[in-house]
Amino acid sequence: MRRIVSRTGYMILILVLSSIAVFYAIRLSGGDATAAALPASTTAEQREAFRERLGLTAPIYVQYFEYAGRILSGDLGNSLTNNADIGDMLIRHGKNSLILGAAAFVLVFAIGIPLGIWASVRRNRAADQGIMTFSVVGMAIPNFWLALLAIWLFASTFHLLPSAGCCELRHLILPAVVLAFEGIALTVRMTRSAMLENLGQDWVRTTRAAGLGEIRVIGKHAFRNALIPIISLAGLRIGQIVGYALVVETIFGWPGLGQVLVNAVLRRDYPVAQFFSLVLVALVVIGNWLADLGYVAANPRLRRA
Amino acid sequence: MSEQDGANPVLSLLNLTTTIRSEGHTFDVVRGLSLDIYPNEIVCLVGESGCGKTMAALSVMRLLPEAAEITGGSIRFKGRELVSASERDIRAIRAEEISMIFQDPLTSLDPSFTVGSILKELIKVHRGGDNASATELALATLVEVDFPDAHSRMGAYPHQLSGGMRQRVMIAMALALDPDLLIADEPTTALDVTVQAQILDRLAEEQRQRQMAMLLITHDLAVVASVAHRVAVMYSGEIVEQAPVDQLFADPQHPYTQGLIHALPHVSPRKEPLYSIPGRVPPPQFTPPGCYFAPRCPYAIERCWKDHPPLELDGGRLLRCFNPQAFASL
Numbered sequence: 001m002r003r004i005v006s007r008t009g010y011m012i013l014i015l016v017l018s019s020i021a022v023f024y025a026i027r028l029s030g031g032d033a034t035a036a037a038l039p040a041s042t043t044a045e046q047r048e049a050f051r052e053r054l055g056l057t058a059p060i061y062v063q064y065f066e067y068a069g070r071i072l073s074g075d076l077g078n079s080l081t082n083n084a085d086i087g088d089m090l091i092r093h094g095k096n097s098l099i100l101g102a103a104a105f106v107l108v109f110a111i112g113i114p115l116g117i118w119a120s121v122r123r124n125r126a127a128d129q130g131i132m133t134f135s136v137v138g139m140a141i142p143n144f145w146l147a148l149l150a151i152w153l154f155a156s157t158f159h160l161l162p163s164a165g166c167c168e169l170r171h172l173i174l175p176a177v178v179l180a181f182e183g184i185a186l187t188v189r190m191t192r193s194a195m196l197e198n199l200g201q202d203w204v205r206t207t208r209a210a211g212l213g214e215i216r217v218i219g220k221h222a223f224r225n226a227l228i229p230i231i232s233l234a235g236l237r238i239g240q241i242v243g244y245a246l247v248v249e250t251i252f253g254w255p256g257l258g259q260v261l262v263n264a265v266l267r268r269d270y271p272v273a274q275f276f277s278l279v280l281v282a283l284v285v286i287g288n289w290l291a292d293l294g295y296v297a298a299n300p301r302l303r304r305a
Numbered sequence: 306m307s308e309q310d311g312a313n314p315v316l317s318l319l320n321l322t323t324t325i326r327s328e329g330h331t332f333d334v335v336r337g338l339s340l341d342i343y344p345n346e347i348v349c350l351v352g353e354s355g356c357g358k359t360m361a362a363l364s365v366m367r368l369l370p371e372a373a374e375i376t377g378g379s380i381r382f383k384g385r386e387l388v389s390a391s392e393r394d395i396r397a398i399r400a401e402e403i404s405m406i407f408q409d410p411l412t413s414l415d416p417s418f419t420v421g422s423i424l425k426e427l428i429k430v431h432r433g434g435d436n437a438s439a440t441e442l443a444l445a446t447l448v449e450v451d452f453p454d455a456h457s458r459m460g461a462y463p464h465q466l467s468g469g470m471r472q473r474v475m476i477a478m479a480l481a482l483d484p485d486l487l488i489a490d491e492p493t494t495a496l497d498v499t500v501q502a503q504i505l506d507r508l509a510e511e512q513r514q515r516q517m518a519m520l521l522i523t524h525d526l527a528v529v530a531s532v533a534h535r536v537a538v539m540y541s542g543e544i545v546e547q548a549p550v551d552q553l554f555a556d557p558q559h560p561y562t563q564g565l566i567h568a569l570p571h572v573s574p575r576k577e578p579l580y581s582i583p584g585r586v587p588p589p590q591f592t593p594p595g596c597y598f599a600p601r602c603p604y605a606i607e608r609c610w611k612d613h614p615p616l617e618l619d620g621g622r623l624l625r626c627f628n629p630q631a632f633a634s635l
Binding site for chain 2: 201202206209210211212213216221225300
């Protein structure tokens with residue numbers, strides 16, 4: 001219980017610190033905020049007046065507190081390019097990202113865990129070696145290249161799936177698999193080593209001596225213990241998926257948070273870039289926090305400690 | 306108490322040989338072991354670490370590690386051959402008819418499940434039945450093995466229990482289904498001395514009440530003296546001497562047995578160093594051609610270095626020695 005409280009406090013601290021970092025980074029990254037909002041013919045005085053109106057001339061820490069106050073009161077501001085309400089953008093694009101991210105997350109574990117268990121049971125045999133080779137390849141291939149490869153193979157060559165678009169199942173398949181790929185490879189490895197570690201423990205012999213079948217010994221007892229490290233890494237997979245979503249959403253034209261952020265940065269639409277950077281940071285931090293909670297929940301030795 | 310007239314042995318090992326493969330080499334860790342265990346008796350298998358006691362027990366349970374396998378002989382349990390039995394048949398026998406208790410209770414229980422769920426799973430897998438009847442039997446067995454506060458501690462995880470309590474859980478697992486044979490592999494070695502006696506008494510008491518056969522593996526002759534009916538002394542994978550417990554302690558014949566008994570610590574007014582048998586058990590891959598014990602034996606004669614002595618019956622005793630000497634206080 002104390003661990004949960006301390007972890008939660010720690011998460012909030014990280015959220016605050018990272019929001020400051022994001023705020024400064026956006027302001028120190030150079031570029032002209034007025035370029036996005038005003039036509040090219042605008043005079044220097046008009047641009048200065050515009051900056052004044054947005055509060056950009058105040059010291060950065062003052063801007064930060066004003067911004068934090070507005071965000072906490074629910075006023076997320078508007079885009080500089082099309083004046084769209086950022087709250088509406090969050091809902092519309094957030095939903096798409098949630099679909100893609102959840103699909104990738106499910107794939108990571110629905111494929112990674114069974115393959116890892118299979119590899120551990122067939123240790124050092126052909127199936128294990130095949131799965132581990134796949135895992136090395138999966139970790140080595142950069143996802144932007146894998147995305148291009150997938151488009152070339154499944155969209156351009158065989159015309160099985162669309163190369164880009166939204167928001168039907170057929171649009172979802174390629175980006176979800178590409179997004180999940182590295183996570184699957186890591187989860188296979190993680191599961192295999194956690195299973196092997198547990199299958200070598202003394203208590204496995206006890207469960208066999210109790211006359212339990214191999215399905216129970218491996219699928220219930222060894223797996224239940226292997227789940228502890230797997231769960232603790234599940235939160236980190238959330239962070240990884242969020243990070244890769246920028247690239248994958250952009251390549252596959254999936255209108256999610258990552259695509260919005262990339263476009264906003266390119267257009268110097270700083271209120272949008274700032275807010276969505278914060279959202280992604282928050283997702284990663286919350287993912288890690290969930291991993292901590294899951295680790296405690298899965299491990300009886302920590303639960304009542 | 307041993308070899309009761311007319312009774313058939315519960316377990317009968319005949320020339321059991323268990324082999325380990327390691328880095329391309331193979332060597333026998335159990336070599337032609339023959340041993341009968343009758344109903345309602347405690348047989349102690351005694352010997353130093355590395356002499357093959359545990360491997361023999363794991364062979365009976367068919368729980369050998371991956372690198373080891375049974376390469377010869379037979380294991381007959383209540384008339385059935387276990388060496389060639391199917392995995393499925395063996396699973397049905399484990400815990401139901403033959404149970405095993407392991408040495409280290411701290412690492413022998415699955416840390417992620419409660420005491421109650423471990424016991425109930427064992428009962429339901431073998432007996433079927435509903436949760437309520439499994440709970441009832443689990444609880445009754447825990448109470449029987451003197452597990453304190455059994456009712457409230459059914460929900461405890463192994464890490465919340467002391468070593469002695471965990472060993473009681475192991476004993477409850479082993480006894481819940483009322484087996485015909487209990488194999489206890491150094492059940493008290495990892496425990497505090499005070500707890501050792503309690504656990505040992507409990508095991509002996511259960512054996513007497515249930516009239517089951519028990520194979521107790523130990524290196525501790527004090528344990529042997531307090532509970533055994535019959536003793537088999539093992540050296541380097543084979544039995545060197547076997548006798549009823551009184552006979553063995555009163556008149557040990559094999560030099561190795563004599564050494565073990567002589568090495569027992571005893572209270573003495575004089576400060577004398579503890580005796581220990583010189584040398585140690587040869588690793589199974591380097592075995593002397595004659596008697597395996599010859600290099601450590603004070604009475605070895607020329608023949609002991611050349612021929613391997615057979616196990617011969619002498620009265621109620623089995624002995625594997627060419628040159629037995631009367632047990633002097635060395």
